[in-house]
Amino acid sequence: MKSIQNQLYTLFFISLVVISNTLFAASFFDEEEDIIWQGAPNNYFKYDDQDSTKYGKNEHPVELEEKEIIDALTGLEFTETSILNVETDVSVFSYSQVRLLAEYLSKGLLKAKSGQDIIFVVGGKRSKLIVLKTKTFLTGRAFYKDNKLNIIIGEYDFARNAAFETVLDPGDTGEIAYNFSFGSRTSRSKNFEENINRISGVSQKLIKKKPRQDWFEIDIKLAAESYIANKKVKENPVTNQDRALKIEAAKLAKQRREMRAEMARIRKDMSKQDNSSSTTRSIEERITTLDELLSKELISQEEYAVKRKEILNDI
Amino acid sequence: MNKSKLIKRASIVAMAAMLPLSQVATAGEVNISGWVNEEMFAYDDGNTSDIIAAEANGITLGTRLQFAGTQELPNTGLTAGFEFSVEPGGLTPLLSITQATGGDNNTAFTSVNLLSSSVNIAGGFGKITLGTQSMPTDNIGVLSDPSLTLWAGVSPVFRGNGLTIQGLGAGASNTTWSSFLQCLTTPGLGIGFDCNGVYRTGIRYDLPAFAGVKIAVGYANDDIYDISLNHSGSIAGLNTVIGMGYAINQGGGGSNVGGSESEVFQVQGGLMDPGTGIFGSVAYMNDEADGATAGTGDEADSYYIKAGIKRAFNSLGDTAIAFTYGSYNDMYGTANVASAAGSAVVTSNATLVGTTLTSTGAATTTAATSFSAGGVTGSEVERLGISITQYFGAGFQIYGTWEQLDLDVDCSTAACTTAYGGADEVDMFALGATYFF
Known part of the structure; x- marks a missing residue:
């Protein structure tokens, strides 16, 4: 059986071989x-x-x-x-x-x-x-x-x-x-x-x-x-959209205001027209009716004149 | 996606979010990792041959699942951590395959064994780890291999450990290869190298690293002290790694050979040139029992050499080819003394598989007709090997090995010569794979 000393020598020798071979190989590659x-x-x-x-x-x-x-x-x-x-x-x-x-x-x-x-x-x-x-x-x-x-x-x-x-x-x-x-x-x-x-x-x-x-x-x-x-x-997408939306909203608000004002004016005008239209027709109709009554000799000349004067006084 | 699927998926997410682990994870990091290793093992011992599907559990390289984590301790500058790992028990452990092993051992699977369970605290002072763990000199002469071609071959003898040596004469029946690979510092561990190589329950202190050098000291049950030194770096463009360690067992050492304590010294160093891929490593171990019975194998030493090349020869990944040689000397224990049939002779490491040794060492097994012829004054187990490993990236590898064990015994009696003179070699082939996750 090998002594421990021999074994250590063998171990040392083999280690040298392994190390030297590795170093030798490594020397070719930096x-x-x-x-x-x-x-x-x-x-x-x-x-x-x-x-x-x-x-x-x-x-x-x-x-x-x-x-x-x-x-x-x-x-x-x-x-x-x-x-x-x-x-x-x-x-x-x-x-x-x-x-x-x-x-x-x-x-x-x-x-x-x-x-x-x-x-x-x-x-x-x-x-x-x-x-x-x-x-x-x-x-x-x-x-x-x-x-x-x-x-x-x-x-x-x-x-x-x-x-x-x-x-x-x-x-x-x-x-x-x-x-x-x-x-x-x-x-x-x-x-x-x-x-x-x-x-x-x-x-x-x-x-x-x-x-x-x-x-x-x-x-x-x-x-x-x-x-x-x-x-x-x-x-930047959110910033650009915000600005555009704000501008658009402002425009719309202005348009709404203008439209409201216009509608108010129109309503007022229309209201005035309605009133004047209804008064005129009533007198015309009455006088026309009065004329028809006279033409049909349903009323006398004196009655026609009196009534006509009353209608004209309503204007 | 239909509603039921959406509800299912939402439920899974909600449950996961409520996991207690989430509380830990918010405070630090938890990692689950490991690997699975499986092997087809074939042998021819000159008398019988067989092919066996084997698990490498019970050894450092066997399948394992590890949980590890760290967290910072607020306002202290310290971190706390934990490690918990398990491995499968039973099945067909590589370490203890015998000529009688065969058939489907799935029914033997009864447990998942605890491998490690420890907590640690670290800071500028270093790291203190408490629990069942790998102590400083565990694997100190095994893993300092710059090529990391470990699953194919390492310094301890795992393959063929439990096989009976063929060709022995009368007076040496049922002697296994582990009988001539006995460790003294860890009685019952018959693997020829890494003789403090089991997980123990103890405390370990790792000093802060300096200049790439790391020193660790440990105390484990029962009265086992050890110290180790590790260094990895680069010299002249070569990757270098060295590990050195000393352990003393004062609580139960030398029980196989008598004596009060035992000690083991190991050193391993390796070089690798990253450019060519050429590598080499050498390991040495001296294991000694003090006050042992005269004539026993009370001082043993082993050495192991690996040399080869590892580089990308193809597009799959690195390929490594390695040649190995090991010599395990005077690890015969009490084979100098003749013992009667039925004596408690260490014949296998079956009970070591997946377990942590007790303070007094592992249990031994007794074969009914096992006995020693006595008269052994020296022994040498030689081991030759060639391996090839193909890596597929970093997550998977396949390897194939051929190994041969040869026994040479020195005798002082004729009976011994008759018993051990005709020991046959055993050829072993392994084809295995390791999946990392």
Whole structure:
């Protein structure tokens, strides 16, 4: 049986072999150059080899405005239907995710090579079972091609597994790095299957005439402009309507006042006309009647004259 | 939507909103997570072969459901938290599969076992955890593997643990592989490594981390003290991880070999180059019982090496290929002494599955014709393995392994040589999957 000393020597030797081989392999790759930014084991942006050249090489390097990326990504929404059948527009990326993506994609694409993609992991939060909240992760790969920023989703709202972290990081030295998928050109990810609400400059990649929900093609400038324009309309609709309504109401009130005054005048005039009309007809009728009586010799001339004088005295 | 459906949905929402949990959730965060692990296990011990659907429950990597949560304590700068986890009991535990295992064991499923139940308070001073939990040196020589290819293979011997060694002669019948993998610090735990590797009821204090180094100390029933050190970081672009721990059992150590106390030291370190995916890890353990009966296996040591590569070879996700070697030495317990048939000899870990050990260690099982020939002065179980793991993103993995166990025994008597000289190797294959949620 081997002595403990021999065993320790063997252990030491094998450790040296393992370490030296790993260092040797690592010497060919300068890992630090691949990192664009890393905030935590599960929060980073890195360069990675293009996963497939099936759709051609990327158009890197490229300069994109961070502000325009923010506007373009903020405008990405899909419609979610709740269990009460209420439809709500939901942003694809949260506020913090948009800002991280904008900052580090703009920086990364400025130095990216044509055969490189940028893979990323960013954190988020969502509610589970209505009342429980959990930390989540969003992963994907980004590249610039055909004058558009392409983002392919890998994991969407992947919930942190506390049990996994508790067991594998018992000393709580930091987050455990998950085995994330970063999305692929050749394989659709079923982690995001929503259709994006229509917005100019954004489309979901068509593969054999069918849209791939996990793959966005974004004309940054157009999408940003579209988002800004939509935002203005959304922010000001109530004010414009109010003003128009007020003007209209004022007009109507004035018209009502004028109409009331006019109607009052007309009523007054009509009332006067009615009175005068009724008095005139009565005298005419009486005199006509008197004439008929005289013509028919029903009354004498002297009676006619007396009566006629009385009627005329009523005017 | 018709009215009845709308009413149903509204009721569900209303009931959920009235859940007591909502009161907790408004004050902090509650997380439900875990995984399910299942395996098809096949073996050929030179005499028999079989395929068995197995559950990996009872070990760190077995199916579990965990509830955990934290909340801030107002005006204190402190947080309080809890962890509660369960695992399925019964069924067909991988750890205790024997040649006799077969058939549908669903009728044996009688419970969901408690794995952990603890509360903690944390702040600038660190964290104090009280309850049934993983103590500082639990898994200290197991999980410091930067590749995290754990379900395929780890330093303790889980597969084949309960199988009877074939080819043994008279005087060694019904000797299982666990008989030569006996831990001293946790009597009855026959897994060859991680000899303080069970959940215990105790108190644990984690000091605040500094420079990526985390130190923890613990006390558990009965009179088991331990201290551990963990570090993970990056050196020259390589991911590094190291775990080191020391535990002493003064309350019930050495009961298998006599003595008043036992102690175990473990260390594991690993490197991984994220660019190429090449990784390697080495683990070592020394387990010793003080004042043990002379001639017994009162000092054992084990080492375990894993090396391989893990990277995205295809669009499915990462693929990991690993080669493993383990050597478990002098873990024969009291096999130096001949014992009569029916003696209480540790033959399997069946009673450890899904349970927390008592302070005096696990119960042992006795086979009717089990006895030791005696005369053992040394032993070595060697373990070779190859594994491949395919990850499908972060939520699912499939793995396949081949492992072989081989026994070599040093003897002081002819009877011992007769009994243990012809031990057959056992080849084991496993195909398993783990679903994380």
